[in-house]
Amino acid sequence: xxxxxxxxxxxxxxxxxxxxxxxxxxxxxxxxxxxxxxxxxxxxxxxxxxxxxxxxxxxxxxxxxxxxxxxxxxxxxxxxxxxxxxxxxxxxxxxxxxxxxxxxxxxxxxxxxxxxxxxxxxxxxxxxxxxxxxxxxxxxxxxxxxxxxxxxxxxxxxxxxxxxxxxxxxxxxxxxxxxxxxxxxxxxxxxxxxxxxxxxxxxxxxxxxxxxxxxxxxxxxxxxxxxxxxxxxxxxxxxxxxxxxxxxxxxxxxxxxxxxxxxxxxxxxxxxxxxxxxxxxxxxxxxxxxxxxxxxxxxxxxxxxxxxxxxxxxxxxxxxxxxxxxxxxxxxxxxxxxxxxxxxxxxxxxxxxxxxxxxxxxxxxxxxxxxxxxxxxxxxxxxxxxxxxxxxxxxxxxxxxxxxxxxxxxxxxxxxxxxxxxxxxxxxxxxxxxxxxxxxxxxxxxxxxxxxxxxxxxxxxxxxxxxxxxxxxxxxxxxxxxxxxxxxxxxxxxxxxxxxxxxxxxxxxxxxxxxxxxxxxxxxxxxxxxxxxxxxxxxxxxxxxxxxxxxxxxxxxxxxxxxxxxxxxxxxxxxx
Amino acid sequence: xxxxxxxxxxxxxxxxxxxxxxxxxxxxxxxxxxxxxxxxxxxxxxxxxxxxxxxxxxxxxxxxxxxxxxxxxxxxxxxxxxxxxxxxxxxxxxxxxxxxxxxxxxxxxxxxxxxxxxxxxxxxxxxxxxxxxxxxxxxxxxxxxxxxxxxxxxxxxxxxxxxxxxxxxxxxxxxxxxxxxxxxxxxxxxxxxxxxxxxxxxxxxxxxxxxxxxxxxxxxxxxxxxxxxxxxxxxxxxxxxxxxxxxxxxxxxxxxxxxxxxxxxxxxxxxxxxxxxxxxxxxxxxxxxxxxxxxxxxxxxxxxxxxxxxxxxxxxxxxxxxxxxxxxxxxxxxxxxx
Ligand code: SF4
Ligand code: SF4
Numbered sequence: 066x067x068x069x070x071x072x073x074x075x076x077x078x079x080x081x082x083x084x085x086x087x088x089x090x091x092x093x094x095x096x097x098x099x100x101x102x103x104x105x106x107x108x109x110x111x112x113x114x115x116x117x118x119x120x121x122x123x124x125x126x127x128x129x130x131x132x133x134x135x136x137x138x139x140x141x142x143x144x145x146x147x148x149x150x151x152x153x154x155x156x157x158x159x160x161x162x163x164x165x166x167x168x169x170x171x172x173x174x175x176x177x178x179x180x181x182x183x184x185x186x187x188x189x190x191x192x193x194x195x196x197x198x199x200x201x202x203x204x205x206x207x208x209x210x211x212x213x214x215x216x217x218x219x220x221x222x223x224x225x226x227x228x229x230x231x232x233x234x235x236x237x238x239x240x241x242x243x244x245x246x247x248x249x250x251x252x253x254x255x256x257x258x259x260x261x262x263x264x265x266x267x268x269x270x271x272x273x274x275x276x277x278x279x280x281x282x283x284x285x286x287x288x289x290x291x292x293x294x295x296x297x298x299x300x301x302x303x304x305x306x307x308x309x310x311x312x313x314x315x316x317x318x319x320x321x322x323x324x325x326x327x328x329x330x331x332x333x334x335x336x337x338x339x340x341x342x343x344x345x346x347x348x349x350x351x352x353x354x355x356x357x358x359x360x361x362x363x364x365x366x367x368x369x370x371x372x373x374x375x376x377x378x379x380x381x382x383x384x385x386x387x388x389x390x391x392x393x394x395x396x397x398x399x400x401x402x403x404x405x406x407x408x409x410x411x412x413x414x415x416x417x418x419x420x421x422x423x424x425x426x427x428x429x430x431x432x433x434x435x436x437x438x439x440x441x442x443x444x445x446x447x448x449x450x451x452x453x454x455x456x457x458x459x460x461x462x463x464x465x466x467x468x469x470x471x472x473x474x475x476x477x478x479x480x481x482x483x484x485x486x487x488x489x490x491x492x493x494x495x496x497x498x499x500x501x502x503x504x505x506x507x508x509x510x511x512x513x514x515x516x517x518x519x520x521x522x523x524x525x526x527x528x529x530x531x532x533x534x535x536x537x538x539x540x541x542x543x544x545x546x547x548x549x550x551x552x553x554x555x556x557x558x559x560x561x562x563x564x565x566x567x568x569x570x571x572x573x574x575x576x577x578x579x580x581x582x583x584x585x586x587x588x589x590x591x592x593x594x595x596x597x598x599x600x601x602x603x604x605x606x607x608x609x610x611x612x613x614x615x616x617x618x619x620x621x622x623x624x625x626x627x628x629x630x631x632x633x634x635x636x637x638x639x640x641x
Numbered sequence: 642x643x644x645x646x647x648x649x650x651x652x653x654x655x656x657x658x659x660x661x662x663x664x665x666x667x668x669x670x671x672x673x674x675x676x677x678x679x680x681x682x683x684x685x686x687x688x689x690x691x692x693x694x695x696x697x698x699x700x701x702x703x704x705x706x707x708x709x710x711x712x713x714x715x716x717x718x719x720x721x722x723x724x725x726x727x728x729x730x731x732x733x734x735x736x737x738x739x740x741x742x743x744x745x746x747x748x749x750x751x752x753x754x755x756x757x758x759x760x761x762x763x764x765x766x767x768x769x770x771x772x773x774x775x776x777x778x779x780x781x782x783x784x785x786x787x788x789x790x791x792x793x794x795x796x797x798x799x800x801x802x803x804x805x806x807x808x809x810x811x812x813x814x815x816x817x818x819x820x821x822x823x824x825x826x827x828x829x830x831x832x833x834x835x836x837x838x839x840x841x842x843x844x845x846x847x848x849x850x851x852x853x854x855x856x857x858x859x860x861x862x863x864x865x866x867x868x869x870x871x872x873x874x875x876x877x878x879x880x881x882x883x884x885x886x887x888x889x890x891x892x893x894x895x896x897x898x899x900x901x902x903x904x905x906x907x908x909x910x911x912x913x914x915x916x917x918x919x920x921x922x923x924x925x926x927x928x929x930x931x932x933x934x935x936x937x938x939x940x941x942x943x944x945x946x947x948x949x950x951x952x953x954x955x956x957x958x959x960x961x962x963x964x965x966x967x968x969x970x971x972x973x974x975x976x977x978x979x
Contacts, residue, residue, distance in 0.1 A: 320975025477648030
């Protein structure tokens with residue numbers, strides 16, 4: 066069947082440098098001395114720790130439970146003893162610490178009791194829960210919880226399910242090797258997604274520089290009797306961006322303002338499909354992942370690595386050359402420099418590149434923009450990067466939004482082509498975070514204003530109530546007095562005098578009453594805010610309260626990170 | 642650590658490399674020019690280059706900008722060469738220097754330097770000089786220029802009187818003058834039949850300079866240094882207007898071919914309206930910018946008082962750039978149906 070391909074505008078073609086790391090099959094990385102498993106490894110809520118120091122854990126045991134619907138569970142990658150639950154340096158450019166479970170492996174690698182499931186016998190909702198509790202998230206780098214992507218839009222029929230094996234970032238080959246070696250399980254996992262989403266077609270997109278992977282996937286599809294279409298797409302960065310691959314395979318352009326199911330399409334990474342199958346059919350939660358170790362090393366190769374393995378232990382497998390000056394996590398286009406050798410391998414780690422001045426020379430000095438338009442031509446989202454740069458530099462953030470800065474996926478194509486060597490992406494990140502922090506400040510100011518107004522209203526209400534009380538008392542007094550005067554003289558002065566305050570301002574009293582009702586409702590709402598501590602033993606509650614307290618100062622930062630990560634357009638090169 | 646932000650891979654491009662390729666693309670035109678008029682052309686280029694580079698260095702120093710970095714970008718040299726090629730080849734040296742100073746000091750640095758100038762510096766130089774020294778700026782020597790390099794040098798240095806033999810007119814000007822003298826008794830084809838002045842299709846000798854610029858420009862396009870939009874639209878602007886008038890009244894107007902290969906048309910199309918800094922940035926904007934400049938250049942050159950209209954046309958369109966860009970923003974990914 067001839068598949069009509071579409072094309073996306075822009076993009077670049079850097080050297081792919083993929084050859085060194087595909088020579089050897091996937092190796093299994095040895096057990097490190099210590100595993101540092103961060104609790105927060107996906108987009109969404111921070112999982113709640115379920116173990117404490119000294120506990121013995123089994124391989125696959127839940128150590129962090131999903132905190133809400135948009136969150137994902139975390140498990141012990143091997144059996145051993147929990148040494149601590151503490152802040153450890155995160156695999157994040159900031160290098161700020163994050164709450165992590167430190168496990169000392171006992172070397173026995175003893176599994177929990179695994180429960181293989183026949184997902185076809187399960188309610189779809191149950192399948193999604195299993196995936197959430199198995200910690201299945203987008204392994205292309207975006208780590209978006211997969212179960213949350215497995216519902217079709219209400220009003221739109223699901224037309225295409227796109228399975229992303231494009232892997233467009235240079236150097237990276239983890240998906241390539243996974244497809245070569247474990248194609249059957251990827252196809253089976255795609256089958257789960259297909260059954261949950263009920264699309265008309267399933268399209269597996271692979272860049273044409275991976276013929277072996279494409280052949281393996283085709284063979285697996287045939288072997289398993291599926292009707293999935295394996296389609297090779299032209300190699301051009303960022304063809305593996307979810308939106309770009311959807312465009313190439315279906316012709317649909319998903320704007321930043323929409324979620325792809327609203328356009329009848331959804332996209333998952335091949336490694337995600339693989340882990341989904343392992344989770345359902347084998348009862349194995351996500352404990353490890355394939356990571357490419359390449360760059361300035363003697364032995365470039367893909368490894369099956371336990372999550373939580375410190376970078377130090379992992380990179381030792383590749384024997385970095387002496388002039389290595391750092392390690393990048395992710396590809397050279399969208400990755401970042403690891404904050405140190407103590408940072409662990411996490412679910413988002415698809416590739417580690419040893420860098421050197423030879424591989425990635427320091428950038429030439431930044432020159433003024435000459436408006437050559439090369440960046441606009443290279444931008445896959447068809448933005449005008451130099452205009453956004455201009456306004457970001459001038460701190461005119463409103464204008465950057467007019468030029469659609471939030472449609473920028475930070476793919477780096479613009480910086481890649483800029484003859485003036487302007488770090489454009491950096492300016493865009495700066496502008497975005499400034500805009501977010503301003504919005505947060507504004508929200509806080511609004512909240513403060515609302516509180517202030519509420520207090521004013523309460524005071525007014527109290528005043529009105531007091532007046533009412535006084536008036537009633539006066540009226541009662543007057544009424545009591547009334548029979549006393551024997552004469553028929555109308556107590557005009559008295560009655561009008563006391564009635565007046567009550568009748569004079571019924572509107573204010575009403576307003577005050579409404580305000581009071583609203584305030585009560587608010588307090589009620591707050592008191593029933595879902596607490597996941599409900600139904601736990603007192604000891605557990607106390608413990609969690611302690612952890613909450615420890616977490617509190619971090620929460621602000623965590624929210625910042627979350628916003629950064631969940632920002633709607635943010636897609637890592639290979640997406641979920 | 643010397644890198645902290647992605648992307649860590651950067652394409653091997655630089656402003657300097659772009660400018661060097663623009664200079665290289667000018668070489669065929671310069672070669673034909675030298676073949677027509679002799680080494681005096683190279684001398685003028687050298688004078689312009691020295692003047693521009695010194696002016697650039699002085700301004701950078703004055704403004705406290707990194708000297709080596711900005712001198713190395715080569716943009717001042719491109720401006721210099723364009724000035725030397727746009728000015729009459731036997732201009733006195735000081736005329737070129739005045740043009741160069743205006744271009745670099747006023748048009749470029751007073752507006753903020755590289756990347757900031759709203760007007761094309763070389764065209765500012767041309768406009769200022771033709772307004773201030775109209776006679777000198779209109780003296781174009783015939784291609785069978787009498788005298789050798791020594792005589793030319795004396796003229797440029799101002800040590801010899803300027804002879805009539807040395808100061809002719811461009812084919813464009815010659816046509817205009819002939820038409821005026823003939824007062825309607827002569828048809829354009831008859832005038833152009835004089836191959837001594839008008840060559841095969843657009844002025845003896847000069848037409849080949851135009852062809853050489855065209856080749857250089859096509860090379861730049863093939864190298865993706867320039868996009869086709871602005872040059873194509875510029876030539877279309879000249880071609881459509883001249884074509885329409887020529888079809889209606891072939892006796893009164895020269896053919897599009899004549900106009901496309903005369904004067905500053907080819908230099909303007911590939912080296913002036915393609916200036917990224919002072920031109921439009923959106924594809925549709927480039928088309929409007931180019932077409933407007935071409936049409937205006939034609940109107941000025943045929944109906945106006947100056948021998949050629951490219952400089953004024955480009956400067957006028959430069960003013961409109963922000964507006965054109967604003968109204969030609971292309972729709973972004975996912976928003977094409979709105
Ligand atoms: S590529 Fe660089 S120099 Fe060219 S327009 Fe974009 S930001 Fe400016
Ligand atoms: S980083 Fe943003 S602006 Fe630059 S090319 Fe990518 S999407 Fe476009």
